[in-house]
Amino acid sequence: MEHKIEYVENDLVRIAKRENNMRRKYLVVNPLQGKHVPVVPSKALKLFTDLADVFRNEYKNEKLLLVGFAETATAIGAQAAISVGAKYIQTTREVIPNVEYLFFSEEHSHATEQKLVKDDIDSIADEIDRIVFVEDEVTTGNTILNIINILDREYTGKFKYSVASLLNGMDKEYLEQYRKKGIPLHYLIKTDHSDYSDRAEKLAEKGHYYKCSDHTVTTDYMTINISGRMDARRMVDSEKYGAACEKLWTEIQTQTGSISGKKILVIGTEEFMFPVLYIGRQLEKEGNSVRCHSTTRSPIVVSLEREYPLHSRYELKSLYDPDRRTFLYDIEKYDKVFVITDSPEIEEGQRTLINALQNYNDDITVVRWC
Numbered sequence: 001m002e003h004k005i006e007y008v009e010n011d012l013v014r015i016a017k018r019e020n021n022m023r024r025k026y027l028v029v030n031p032l033q034g035k036h037v038p039v040v041p042s043k044a045l046k047l048f049t050d051l052a053d054v055f056r057n058e059y060k061n062e063k064l065l066l067v068g069f070a071e072t073a074t075a076i077g078a079q080a081a082i083s084v085g086a087k088y089i090q091t092t093r094e095v096i097p098n099v100e101y102l103f104f105s106e107e108h109s110h111a112t113e114q115k116l117v118k119d120d121i122d123s124i125a126d127e128i129d130r131i132v133f134v135e136d137e138v139t140t141g142n143t144i145l146n147i148i149n150i151l152d153r154e155y156t157g158k159f160k161y162s163v164a165s166l167l168n169g170m171d172k173e174y175l176e177q178y179r180k181k182g183i184p185l186h187y188l189i190k191t192d193h194s195d196y197s198d199r200a201e202k203l204a205e206k207g208h209y210y211k212c213s214d215h216t217v218t219t220d221y222m223t224i225n226i227s228g229r230m231d232a233r234r235m236v237d238s239e240k241y242g243a244a245c246e247k248l249w250t251e252i253q254t255q256t257g258s259i260s261g262k263k264i265l266v267i268g269t270e271e272f273m274f275p276v277l278y279i280g281r282q283l284e285k286e287g288n289s290v291r292c293h294s295t296t297r298s299p300i301v302v303s304l305e306r307e308y309p310l311h312s313r314y315e316l317k318s319l320y321d322p323d324r325r326t327f328l329y330d331i332e333k334y335d336k337v338f339v340i341t342d343s344p345e346i347e348e349g350q351r352t353l354i355n356a357l358q359n360y361n362d363d364i365t366v367v368r369w370c
Contacts, residue, residue: 006050007188012166014309017200019299026200027300028137028191029309030166034277035072035136036300036329037309038265038291041280047166047188048076052083055132055164055186059084062129062160065121066238067091069135069143070114070271071296073165074232077134078274080164081238086132087124088241091116092233092271093297094320102154104146116147118154120235130160137167138185139193140174148183162186169193207302208312210359212352214322221354221364226251229342229369232274245278248369252279252338256365260287262335265361267353268294269319269341270326275369276340291334295319295326295353302329314356319343328353333360340367 014029014037031037034044064086068077074090081088091114101115131151133144141163148161161183168187170178171194178185228251230236230244264283268276273294280292295316302313310329318324320343337357343349350366357364 007047009189009191012047012189013191015196015199015203016309017203017205017301019301024197026193026196027298028167028193028196029300030136031309033072033136033166034075034268034273034292035294035296036298038293038330038332040284041266041277041290041292042284044075044277044292045079045281048079049083051076051134051164051166051186051188052080054188055162055184056084058184058186059130059132059162063127065089065124065128065131067116067131067133067147068232069133071273071298072136073134074271075273075277076136076166078232078238078241079277080132080134082242086238087128087235088232088238089116089120089235090232090271094233094271096233102147102150104143104150114143114147117234121151121155124235125155125158128159130162132162132164135163135165137169137191138163138165138187139169141170141178141185142174145177145181148181167191203301203308204303204305205301206304207308207310208304209302209315210313210356211315212356214317214348214351215355217351217354217358219354219358219362219364221366223366223368224252224255225368225370226255227370231342233271242278245275248275248367249279249282252367258286259283259336263289264291265332265334265337266290266292267328267337267339267357268292269339269343269353270295270297272340272342275342279338279340291332293329295328297324297326299325299327300329316352316356317349319346319349319353322346322348328356331356331360335363337361337364338367339364340369342369
């Protein structure tokens with residue numbers, strides 16, 4: 001049965017301008033993705049499930065490993081893997097102790113180094129037929145070819161490969177490259193990126209910019225540590241990963257009590273996105289109006305123009321590394337804010353995030369999954 005695409009380009013594409021990036025001047029901001037723009041979590045998870053529906057019947061008789069790309073596609077890959085019952089691992093830019101990596105490069109990005117935990121690929125290499133790379137958008141496919149070349153070298157051409165993305169902006173030359181290599185491409189929307197750089201150049205740059213202090217916060221906020229973390233930077237069974245997120249939700253409910261009829265924001269941190277959307281959807285089911293988005297390494301120009309996707313930018317210190325800049329966009333006022341993170345307990349980064357949120361919010365709970 002052919003998959004019916006429910007989306008048009010305008011649903012998933014807003015053009016923003018990257019800050020000081022000469023390799024690629026524009027950034028495609030997806031308002032349904034749950035990264036930069038606050039989104040209703042059930043809508044984001046439905047989008048990711050719809051992507052899984054595009055390819056699920058193609059590989060019913062194959063054992064799949066899905067690989068989600070950090071930062072922006074980690075939740076897409078996790079939900080797609082859960083939808084098709086596959087194993088899942090995400091790429092990462094974080095440091096994981098005592099493992100061997102496969103390194104590759106994302107050349108147009110502001111943070112180019114990507115890596116996969118080689119030990120985990122080794123552990124399931126004999127069980128997997130096909131690796132499906134999951135992205136928010138594919139423009140040239142070069143990053144994925146980089147990792148395919150490395151995997152073919154390490155595993156002597158053992159795997160078959162596919163790519164699944166919300167958006168595909170590849171031109172004829174790159175499409176032909178993939179066709180010759182026999183790598184199928186699955187996507188929800190085909191886009192033409194040829195005028196995106198010009199559109200980005202014309203955008204006004206008169207948004208609000210804030211650099212957030214790491215000094216002691218004035219708002220009282222609660223921190224809850226919850227054990228049982230499952231880390232998708234390491235290989236996970238997607239069904240068990242979903243069950244771990246459900247357990248996290250149950251424990252949050254136990255510690256905070258039942259909440260309904262509230263306007264709630266759930267914030268994730270950098271690569272840590274899927275559990276945030278999962279918790280957000282559960283809060284929706286309790287009768288709340290919920291929005292989710294997350295901090296990001298991406299420095300994006302903001303503008304007060306109404307049609308521009310991002311209007312205010314808060315510069316933070318990363319919760320994972322206080323020497324790293326991260327950003328959060330378009331904070332609003334909510335009845336309740338949850339920050340859900342798997343970061344280490346680094347106070348500087350956490351204080352900058354709380355200081356950003358407390359501009360509008362005074363009921364903030366940090367949940368650290370550890």
